[in-house]
Structure formats: C-alpha cells, structure tokens
C-alpha cells in the first residue's frame with residue numbers, strides 16, 4: 033500500500049466547501065482580508081464552477097425581498113418563516129439574512145445572471161419571496177466571482193475535507209482541517225486561524241424511492257453527504273434542530289420542484305378520484321393551531337394532508353399542469369406568441385434546474401398542457417436552507433440577537449474561530465441559494481474580525497495530524513489485508529465496500545427513524561432499537577475497504593452520513609412531541625406541545641468521552 037504524500041497549507045481564513053455559502057464567504061472574506069493583509073483559502077471536493085446543490089443551475093431565486101421597490105420588509109420575512117416552521121426559528125438569524133439578501137441578488141445580476149423582468153423593470157416573481165431567473169449558469173457566475181476574489185493559488189479543488197483540527201493548547205478552538213485529494217495520493221493539512229464550514233446538507237441518509245442504478249436519483253444534491261454536520265459534530269460544536277428534516281412534494285421519479293407550478297401557474301394537487309387535496313383536508317389543519325389556520329399552509333402541514341389522503345386511499349396524486357396551462361392559454365387570449373412563452377417557461381423551469389424531469393416528460397410522451405403529472409413526497413433530507421433548519425448553533429448578529437444568542441462573532445459556532453453558513457447553520461430556514469450566499473458573506477466578514485481580535489495562530493500537534501492520516505488511509509489497508517480471502521472483490525468475509533454500508537445505513541434509517549418506507553412514523557422504542565443497530569453498524573464501519581481514491585471518498589462520505597443519522601435519531605428521541613407532522617410523526621407523542629416543547633433541542637458530542645449530551649434551549653422571539 034502506497035502511503036500518501038502530505039502537503040501543509042498555512043492560511044488565515046479557511047473555507048470548506050465552495051457552494052453558494054462558500055462562494056459568498058470567499059467573496060466577502062477576501063474583501064475584508066485584503067485590507068488587513070490576510071490570506072483566504074477555499075477547499076472544495078469537486079470543482080467550484082459546477083459543485084453543490086446549484087451545480088445543474090436553478091430556475092428561481094427563492095429568497096428576494098425587493099426592498100428597493102418596497103415589496104417586503106425583513107420583519108415580513110420573519111413572520112413567514114415563523115408560520116412555515118410551526119412557530120420556531122432563530123428569528124435573529126432569519127432577520128439578518130432578510131435584511132442583507134437583496135444585495136447578493138443585485139451582485140448576481142451585475143455579474144451576468146439574467147433575471148426575468150416585468151415591463152416596469154421590477155423582477156418577475158413566482159411567489160411573494162421567489163423571483164425567476166434564466167439560471168442554467170447560475171453557479172459558474174457565482175463561482176467566478178468567488179475564485180477571482182481569493183486568487184488562483186488559494187483555490188483547492190478535488191479535495192475531500194474529512195476532519196477539523198483543534199488547537200492542541202485549547203481544544204475549544206479551531207486550528208484547521210485535513211482533507212485528501214480525490215485525484216492523487218495526497219493528504220492536505222490546512223492550518224488556519226478561522227474556519228468557515230459551508231459543506232452543504234445531507235442526502236442519502238435515508239433510503240430513497242429509486243434504488244439500484246437509480247440510487248442517486250433524488251431531489252437534493254446527491255454529493256452533499258453531510259460533511260458539514262459531521263465535521264462540526266466531531267469537533268464538539270453545539271448543534272441544533274438535528275431532529276428537523278425536509279420532506280417535500282416533487283414530481284415523481286424526475287424530482288422536478290413544484291414551487292413554480294403552485295405559486296405562479298396556480299396548479300392544484302388532486303388525488304386519483306379528482307378531489308382537491310387542500311380542500312378535502314382543510315379541517316385537518318385545525319388540529320395544529322395556531323399554525324394550522326395561518327397562511328400560507330406550512331410545508332409540513334401540506335405534506336400531512338397528502339399523507340392523510342394516502343391512508344384514505346386517494347393515491348396516486350397528480351399536479352394538474354394540464355388545467356393550469358389551459359387556463360393560462362385562455363387568459364393569453366390564445367395568442368400563439370404568449371402561449372409559446374408560457375410553454376417555454378414551463379419547460380425551462382426544469383431544463384435550468386432538474387433536467388431529468390424534462391427528460392422524463394419527453395420520454396414518457398407527456399405534454400404538460402395535456403396530461404397531469406404524478407407527485408410524491410421525497411425521502412427526508414437534513415438541511416438548513418430550505419423549509420428546514422438542521423445545523424450548527426451559532427452566534428447571531430450583535431445588533432439583532434438577544435444576549436443569550438450572541439457570543440462575539442456573527443455565525444460563529446460554539447467552537448472558537450469555527451464559523452458556519454448555508455445548510456450548515458441550524459434554526460434559520462428558507463435561506464435558499466441567495467440567503468446561503470449572503471450568510472456566507474456574513475460569516476466571512478465576521479471571521480476576519482475574529483482573526484483581527486484574536487491574534488496568534490493556533491498550534492497543531494503533529495500527532496493529531498498523524499492519527500488522522502492513519503485513520504483516513506485505513507480502508508486501503510483493510511482492502512490490502514483482506515482481498516485474498518475470497519475470489520471476488522465484492523464479497524469478502526473481512527471487509528465491506530462503502531456501497532454495501534450505505535444500503536445498510538439507509539435501511540436502518542428508513543425502518544427505525546421515520547423514513548418514507550415507514551410512512552414517516554417512529555416511536556421511542558423504534559428509535560432505541562435503531563440506535564442499537566447503529567452501534568453495531570459503526571463497529572462494522574471500521575472494516576470499510578477502498579480499492580482506489582474513489583472508494584476512499586465514498587467510505588468517508590458514508591461515515592459523514594452515519595454521524596448525521598445518529599445525531600438525527602438522538603434528537604428525534606429527545607423531542608417528545610410531533611411538531612412537524614408531515615415531516616415525521618412520533619406516534620407515541622402524536623400532538624404539538626407548545627407548553628413543553630416550544631424550545632430548541634441542542635446537542636453536543638464529547639469526542640474524548642464518546643458521549644452525546646442533549647438539552648432544551650429556550651426559544652426567544654425577537655421580532656413582534
């Protein structure tokens with residue numbers, strides 16, 4: 033087995049993950065760092081130009097307030113998020129994103145992103161918060177600005193970041209990160225004074241609808257494997273809302289998003305009998321007051337209505353793209369040019385963002401103007417940027433956070449010098465692509481301020497680095513040692529490959545932790561059993577094997593997902609209520625319990641003891 037070469041990189045601000053939040057962090061940190069003579073470095077496991085959730089492009093920017101046209105205020109946005117999240121979010125963080133997000137969108141336009149316009153020059157809206165873009169090249173545009181800002185020599189691509197480094201004199205302080213190249217036999221040790229984790233959300237933790245060759249055919253980015261959460265958990269950062277998750281309605285098998293269809297085209301969701309789901313189950317919402325009667329209907333409650341109809345025998349469900357488009361054609365007075373435009377928008381919605389959906393329409397001979405399309409609920413994803421709030425517990429902004437939520441630097445986690453943004457930050461949903469970018473910028477600016485205030489570089493013990501290096505290369509050793517024990521690579525009594533491990537993880541999560549195969553239902557006893565199985569599973573993960581760097585990447589991605597899975601189960605177990613019906617149900621505590629559970633559930637993993645501690649943390653509302 034060839035031992036890897038090691039390259040050490042010394043920097044000031046280190047950004048892990050070059051997605052929307054990472055690009056925002058790089059752009060902003062570089063600006064403030066330049067004046068102070070500091071260095072900013074960004075590390076990405078793929079190529080920033082086409083990495084992360086926006087790799088394929090997007091057809092909408094789902095968060096834009098339009099303050100320059102007095103369309104919305106930051107307070108309005110906090111009210112919206114409060115309603116959608118069943119009452120609870122970090123209002124200081126949500127408000128902070130809202131007041132700054134428009135500026136990121138204006139920069140995207142300056143950098144070349146085409147935005148749909150109304151005749152009066154305002155942006156064309158899909159809904160109250162969403163604007164439409166010609167966004168196939170959204171990511172390359174945002175990436176170019178970020179890469180230019182930090183400078184060529186400071187961009188490290190095709191490097192999978194696997195561990196954070198802590199200061200050997202102060203284990204509560206960040207010191208850098210370790211990653212490995214997915215192209216050459218090389219380990220990278222990044223020493224840094226501040227680190228910003230922007231490595232996205234977690235998919236593939238649960239068994240998806242498609243399996244076998246279609247395993248990666250899911251809605252959210254399949255290559256976002258939970259590194260952000262796993263890195264921060266192992267470094268001892270406090271996490272919040274790890275019990276939260278996202279389950280969304282999507283076009284079946286192609287996973288095309290539904291927002292534009294519901295909001296702009298006013299399409300309705302019907303069951304197989306032609307009944308309107310929202311109308312049929314309106315009375316169900318009364319059980320979930322005060323949120324049930326608010327508008328819009330919270331995302332989990334919309335799912336809840338679909339699930340109720342499924343149990344009542346109404347499936348399959350169809351989005352009536354046909355009636356919506358026919359109505360719009362009539363409104364366009366059958367003007368062929370306008371009809372062509374509407375049709376182009378309908379197809380572009382997917383061609384810009386989820387091409388597979390357009391391909392499915394084409395290959396199934398579906399003309400959306402004539403045929404309705406089937407809708408299903410996805411498997412759960414762990415993420416902090418859509419209608420969900422999984423992630424790190426971070427300090428809020430000095431001027432808008434209550435003292436209990438402020439400890440010096442905006443978006444700093446409970447580990448000194450460790451910041452997070454985008455999907456990595458918990459408790460503040462609905463940031464989407466634009467909000468993630470702006471949150472990265474807020475973290476980037478704060479990280480520079482932290483460095484200026486906190487002086488000397490942290491020290492990194494060589495034995496810490498050596499131990500990580502040996503651990504990361506262990507799957508190669510497992511393969512070398514075991515490979516002659518059988519005549520085929522795939523079946524071996526001494527090791528398992530990452531794909532087998534992934535299937536086993538997804539099975540545990542689906543069956544015990546309220547996956548789609550269990551109709552999103554779990555109980556204390558189920559979670560206890562799931563955690564027992566998880567313990568045995570983790571023992572076997574020590575036998576993961578890798579034949580090449582690709583396998584090695586997959587091995588550590590499975591580990592990251594496993595950390596997320598365990599945190600998720602522990603949080604689900606701790607919260608004894610059902611706060612987000614339609615995302616998951618605790619069948620043993622089937623109702624909302626504002627009296628006891630309108631609190632955040634926060635957790636911390638103590639690596640030295642190998643123990644988790646969970647606690648209730650007060651929810652404080654800051655916006656009337």
Ligand code: SFD
Nearest residue numbers: 049051052053077083084085094193232259289454455465
């Ligand atoms: O409608 C490591 N999103 C949408 N946002 C919108 O604004 N409008 C839409 O129309 C959106 N839709 C949508 C969206 C996403 C997807 C996949 C689809 C449709 C099909 C959501 C946004 O994209 C999302 O909120 C942001 O991108 C989140 O930003 P961020 O930065 O938290 O995550 P990222 O962009 O995926 O970036 C993560 C990066 O980290 C890298 N990475 N690098 C090094 N080491 C590791 N260990 C790493 N692990 C991960 C990744 O490669 C990536 O570059 S709609 O359906 O909602």
Ligand code: AMP
Nearest residue numbers: 094159162289290291292294295328419
């Ligand atoms: P999606 O395409 O489903 O990811 O949604 C895009 C945006 O539209 C997000 O801000 C969603 O919260 C919102 N959205 C989607 N469907 C609905 C709906 N039926 N009612 C209100 N908002 C919705």
